[in-house]
Amino acid sequence: MSPERYQRINQMLDQRQLDLTLCLENVHKQHNLAAVVRSADAVGVHDVHAVWHCKKSRISGGTALGSQNWVRVHKHRSIDDALQTIKQQGMQIVVTHLSDSAVDFREIDYTRPTAILLGQEKYGVSEQALAAADQQVVIPMLGMVQSLNVSVAGAVMLYEAQRQRQLAGMYQRPQLSEAERQRVLFEGGFP
Amino acid sequence: MSPERYQRINQMLDQRQLDLTLCLENVHKQHNLAAVVRSADAVGVHDVHAVWHCKKSRISGGTALGSQNWVRVHKHRSIDDALQTIKQQGMQIVVTHLSDSAVDFREIDYTRPTAILLGQEKYGVSEQALAAADQQVVIPMLGMVQSLNVSVAGAVMLYEAQRQRQLAGMYQRPQLSEAERQRVLFEGGFP
Numbered sequence: 001m002s003p004e005r006y007q008r009i010n011q012m013l014d015q016r017q018l019d020l021t022l023c024l025e026n027v028h029k030q031h032n033l034a035a036v037v038r039s040a041d042a043v044g045v046h047d048v049h050a051v052w053h054c055k056k057s058r059i060s061g062g063t064a065l066g067s068q069n070w071v072r073v074h075k076h077r078s079i080d081d082a083l084q085t086i087k088q089q090g091m092q093i094v095v096t097h098l099s100d101s102a103v104d105f106r107e108i109d110y111t112r113p114t115a116i117l118l119g120q121e122k123y124g125v126s127e128q129a130l131a132a133a134d135q136q137v138v139i140p141m142l143g144m145v146q147s148l149n150v151s152v153a154g155a156v157m158l159y160e161a162q163r164q165r166q167l168a169g170m171y172q173r174p175q176l177s178e179a180e181r182q183r184v185l186f187e188g189g190f191p
Numbered sequence: 192m193s194p195e196r197y198q199r200i201n202q203m204l205d206q207r208q209l210d211l212t213l214c215l216e217n218v219h220k221q222h223n224l225a226a227v228v229r230s231a232d233a234v235g236v237h238d239v240h241a242v243w244h245c246k247k248s249r250i251s252g253g254t255a256l257g258s259q260n261w262v263r264v265h266k267h268r269s270i271d272d273a274l275q276t277i278k279q280q281g282m283q284i285v286v287t288h289l290s291d292s293a294v295d296f297r298e299i300d301y302t303r304p305t306a307i308l309l310g311q312e313k314y315g316v317s318e319q320a321l322a323a324a325d326q327q328v329v330i331p332m333l334g335m336v337q338s339l340n341v342s343v344a345g346a347v348m349l350y351e352a353q354r355q356r357q358l359a360g361m362y363q364r365p366q367l368s369e370a371e372r373q374r375v376l377f378e379g380g381f382p
């Protein structure tokens with residue numbers, strides 16, 4: 001690995017936000033999964049959780065642009081399984097949901113340890129996810145269409161988190177353990 | 192048309208931002224075009240400009256969720272043609288571009304009449320577009336991947352504009368002419 005690449009990866013790892021994650025509940029279209037993981041990488045998310053009923057879903061191919069090598073995608077067999085993992089990490093669970101009881105997404109404090117839950121393309125999030133939510137949030141919709149594309153909604157959420165975390169100086173405080181840093185440098189540095 | 196639907200459409204039209212537009216330069220993947228127009232509708236954009244070299248591109252199908260009925264897509268044969276139309280309307284041209292000379296996208300005042308230009312999936316924006324730009328902007332990338340998906344980048348830009356315009360009370364000031372209102376009510380109300 002060149003010294004430049006070594007430095008580039010270390011710099012990226014210094015900015016990784018271990019206490020910001022996404023949970024994808026049955027999001028299944030390849031291009032959406034790819035776009036979400038790509039946005040996650042861009043704002044410094046290190047871990048993404050995904051629940052898939054359908055076995056063949058996975059993140060691969062062109063449009064992820066290699067981000068799947070830099071973001072760890074943890075697969076779960078059920079939403080309960082995923083939620084339990086996230087709760088054990090002491091994160092607030094922010095569920096995106098198009099309902100009247102949801103608050104504007106900008107009202108949330110994303111500098112706290114936070115998991116953002118995104119729902120399925122057609123059916124949205126499940127009852128279990130809503131029951132586990134600390135907050136239900138909605139991105140304002142001022143037009144005729146009811147919902148945004150899921151990867152778009154994910155990115156709008158993530159960039160609000162990025163804005164708040166940048167203001168709070170959170171990208172200046174490295175969070176990664178030395179062991180995890182070495183793992184990524186080893187696996188990502190020599191593909 | 193039911194009174195509820197009539198009211199719903201009028202309410203939407205009251206919030207349309209005639210002085211905020213997108214210009215898509217050869218964005219060609221169906222799912223990206225659909226997602227962009229859907230986001231445009233959601234933040235109250237009334238007109239979108241699109242340049243297509245390839246004849247068969249158009250916005251249709253499931254994932255646009257009907258937003259193409261509510262957002263006018265103006266097709267142009269060349270980027271110069273599109274830029275000329277936009278300039279005649281007195282808009283600042285904000286070009287999204289991954290370069291060191293680009294400023295952070297949040298530094299721009301989107302309450303001014305603004306056209307946001309998005310580039311092609313693979314090659315980005317053209318030299319002509321850069322030459323015509325009043326501003327070059329970039330959405331910060333803190334990970335390893337170089338760029339965001341184009342529909343994701345479009346939505347992040349649009350929701351920053353929405354945030355600023357909401358704060359400025361611009362969604363409380365109807366802009367649409369009576370003739371245009373009647374056209375949309377007629378065409379959209381009775382599909």
Ligand SMILES: C[S@@+](CC[C@H](N)C(=O)[O-])C[C@H]1O[C@@H](n2cnc3c(N)ncnc32)[C@H](O)[C@@H]1O
Pocket residue numbers: 096097098117118119120121122123124125137138139140141146147148149150151153154
């Ligand atoms: C296409 S939407 C699902 C629509 C579904 N009919 C519903 O009512 O939930 C897919 C996912 O995108 C996200 N999403 C879309 N638009 C959103 C918005 N305006 N606010 C928050 N999340 C949104 C949510 O995660 C949602 O579960």
Ligand SMILES: C[S@@+](CC[C@H](N)C(=O)[O-])C[C@H]1O[C@@H](n2cnc3c(N)ncnc32)[C@H](O)[C@@H]1O
Pocket residue numbers: 287288289308309310311312313314315316328329330331332337338339340341342344345
């Ligand atoms: C996939 S990118 C094009 C990448 C191309 N290799 C380049 O260097 O321009 C497609 C379009 O998405 C938008 N885009 C993607 N990431 C962006 C970012 N971080 N900031 C601003 N615009 C972005 C721009 O409009 C860009 O032209």
